[in-house]
Amino acid sequence: MAQGNTNxxxxxxxxLVKTFNGTVHAxxxxxxxxxxxxxxxxxxxxxxxxxxxxxxxxxxxxPTSGQAQVDGLDVRRQAEAVKRRIGIVFQxxxxxxxxxxxxxxxxxxxxxxVPRGAVKARVEGLLERMQIxxxxxxxxxxxxxxxxxxxxxAAGIVHSPKVLFLDEPTLGLDPQGRAGFWKxxxxxxxxHEMTVFVTTHYLDEADGMCDxxxxxxxxxxxxxxxxxxLKDRLGGDIVTVRPTAAPPTLVDVLGRVPGVTSVTPQDGxxxxxxxxxxxxVPAIVSACAAAGVGLQGVSLKRPSLDEVFLEFTGREFxxxxxxxxxxxxxxxxxxxxxxxxxx
Amino acid sequence: MIRETVALTKRELLxxxxxxxxLATSLLLPILYLLLFGxxxxxxxxxxxxxxxxxxxxxxxYFSYFAxxxxxxxxxxxxxxxGANVIFDKLFGILKRIASTPASATSIFAARLIAGSIQPIxxxxxxxxxxxxxxxxxxxxxxVTAAVGPVGAGEIVLAVVILSLMFASLFLAIGFSIEQPQTxxxxxxxxxxxxxxxxxxxxxxxxxxxxxxxxxxYNPVTLAVEVIRINLFAAAPAAYPHPxxxxxxxxxxxAVAMGALATALARRALGPxx
Numbered sequence: 001m002a003q004g005n006t007n008x009x010x011x012x013x014x015x016l017v018k019t020f021n022g023t024v025h026a027x028x029x030x031x032x033x034x035x036x037x038x039x040x041x042x043x044x045x046x047x048x049x050x051x052x053x054x055x056x057x058x059x060x061x062x063p064t065s066g067q068a069q070v071d072g073l074d075v076r077r078q079a080e081a082v083k084r085r086i087g088i089v090f091q092x093x094x095x096x097x098x099x100x101x102x103x104x105x106x107x108x109x110x111x112x113x114v115p116r117g118a119v120k121a122r123v124e125g126l127l128e129r130m131q132i133x134x135x136x137x138x139x140x141x142x143x144x145x146x147x148x149x150x151x152x153x154a155a156g157i158v159h160s161p162k163v164l165f166l167d168e169p170t171l172g173l174d175p176q177g178r179a180g181f182w183k184x185x186x187x188x189x190x191x192h193e194m195t196v197f198v199t200t201h202y203l204d205e206a207d208g209m210c211d212x213x214x215x216x217x218x219x220x221x222x223x224x225x226x227x228x229x230l231k232d233r234l235g236g237d238i239v240t241v242r243p244t245a246a247p248p249t250l251v252d253v254l255g256r257v258p259g260v261t262s263v264t265p266q267d268g269x270x271x272x273x274x275x276x277x278x279x280x281v282p283a284i285v286s287a288c289a290a291a292g293v294g295l296q297g298v299s300l301k302r303p304s305l306d307e308v309f310l311e312f313t314g315r316e317f318x319x320x321x322x323x324x325x326x327x328x329x330x331x332x333x334x335x336x337x338x339x340x341x342x343x
Numbered sequence: 344m345i346r347e348t349v350a351l352t353k354r355e356l357l358x359x360x361x362x363x364x365x366l367a368t369s370l371l372l373p374i375l376y377l378l379l380f381g382x383x384x385x386x387x388x389x390x391x392x393x394x395x396x397x398x399x400x401x402x403x404x405y406f407s408y409f410a411x412x413x414x415x416x417x418x419x420x421x422x423x424x425x426g427a428n429v430i431f432d433k434l435f436g437i438l439k440r441i442a443s444t445p446a447s448a449t450s451i452f453a454a455r456l457i458a459g460s461i462q463p464i465x466x467x468x469x470x471x472x473x474x475x476x477x478x479x480x481x482x483x484x485x486x487v488t489a490a491v492g493p494v495g496a497g498e499i500v501l502a503v504v505i506l507s508l509m510f511a512s513l514f515l516a517i518g519f520s521i522e523q524p525q526t527x528x529x530x531x532x533x534x535x536x537x538x539x540x541x542x543x544x545x546x547x548x549x550x551x552x553x554x555x556x557x558x559x560x561y562n563p564v565t566l567a568v569e570v571i572r573i574n575l576f577a578a579a580p581a582a583y584p585h586p587x588x589x590x591x592x593x594x595x596x597x598a599v600a601m602g603a604l605a606t607a608l609a610r611r612a613l614g615p616x617x
Contacts, residue, residue: 081445
């Protein structure tokens with residue numbers, strides 16, 4: 001792992017560990033490198049260690065052990081300099097409701113030492129850009145959820161940081177709000193060549209927006225790669241066969257079907273990997289019939305990040321909150337169509 | 344650092360100005376104490392002056408003695424909310440955003456101390472002004488019997504400012520260290536009430552048993568109030584064993600000690616989390 005010689009805009013974590021009170025192991029040694037200018041997604045269920053990792057990378061929490069550099073700076077020893085170079089959007093709303101949108105941004109500009117002469121133009125530009133111009137002089141507590149998120153984003157980039165951290169930035173937003181938020185992130189990334197580190201537990205968000213993903217579970221990274229690479233690692237489609245009763249020989253029976261590359265028993269069902277699942281389903285059903293095995297059902301899934309998560313953790317991915325999967329699929333499609341999710 | 348402190352102070356003052364209800368409510372305490380408690384508990388109006396005078400150390404009336412004490416009392420009590428605001432800002436995530444910026448812990452603390460002390464200091468002087476005004480309305484009022492020169496006025500201002508700042512910094516540091524408003528109020532009340540009730544702010548000095556007098560003599564509220572009384576009442580300097588600057592020095596000693604405690608607490612709470 002590269003140490004102390006990272007390039008501008010890069011993030012490098014080396015065996016980061018965070019243990020709370022000596023007993024709660026939130027992050028158990030994560031290592032990764034984020035290249036300058038890419039959108040890097042940290043995907044995992046609630047409690048996986050995503051926010052703890054972000055807190056350490058943004059110099060808000062001391063790691064128990066391990067090291068990390070952001071934009072060439074050590075997060076332990078150069079905490080203040082790190083804070084100066086990065087922008088953060090937290091998962092919860094942190095804008096001051098008793099200040100107007102404009103006052104919130106002016107305060108952020110002062111705290112990030114934006115040159116005095118540049119503050120007015122910068123704040124005006126961001127207010128227009130984020131479509132809060134008309135509400136700029138209203139108290140932030142009167143803003144809608146989407147507006148507040150856009151204000152948070154504006155406050156996070158008021159100093160034009162090289163690296164932007166987004167911690168579950170679209171949590172609780174409706175599809176339209178999420179689409180709007182990502183539109184700005186993608187535009188800004190393009191213009192400022194910002195590195196974006198985003199944590200999410202929305203699979204489609206990670207799939208649609210990120211150049212590369214790390215899947216984190218129980219404080220450990222279980223897989224990294226581009227969304228395409230991760231799905232390719234599944235080795236094709238997944239056919240799940242659910243028999244009425246499973247004789248011990250069924251694994252062999254299914255494994256002998258031409259085209260099936262692996263069979264994994266799981267909760268009374270069998271996960272089969274194969275290159276072209278649709279064409280193989282009749283053969284699988286026939287093989288079961290020939291072996292005298294009754295079937296409750298057979299399902300076919302194309303490679304998806306849900307399947308990737310299941311593959312690497314042995315558990316189903318559960319998105320506990322937020323809009324439905326359909327809503328999000330619509331949103332991702334819409335944004336990708338207009339702005340291009342990946343470079 | 345100055346720019347950050349100014350920006351954060353401005354934020355605090357804007358919030359204060361946008362909450363006129365809180366400002367109005369804070370005026371209630373001194374008004375109620377002067378108008379009701381002060382008039383109802385007016386020992387001087389019922390007891391022969393010769394009996395009262397030795398008990399109140401050179402103050403012309405008990406109400407005058409009491410009004411000077413109230414200024415000290417308010418300068419402390421009005422700082423109670425300063426730490427509670429920190430806790431509410433924590434609960435609303437606002438402090439998290441501020442702490443994520445490069446703004447130094449010193450700026451974050453100083454801005455709140457400056458903005459948060461304006462109100463208690465202002466209220467203390469309002470008490471003195473109001474108490475004088477009551478005398479002109481046919482009620483018992485504060486009678487200033489000494490000629491207050493610039494030095495005396497300066498000593499009074501210093502006493503009130505130091506007293507307010509030291510309690511504001513302590514309550515602020517406690518606010519940064521505590522997560523729940525309920526816990527905060529329990530802790531600060533456990534400090535505030537014993538401090539006030541072991542001081543000579545409200546009791547006639549001569550009423551107190553000697554053991555309480557011994558405690559009260561070292562109480563920072565007593566020290567500040569003594570500076571006010573010695574400067575406002577012509578007969579007071581002769582009744583106290585030391586001049587006003589002596590008590591001011593004692594108060595300063597307290598402020599240094601409490602400032603050190605507050606700094607240590609705030610450093611722990613505002614530094615990087617472990």
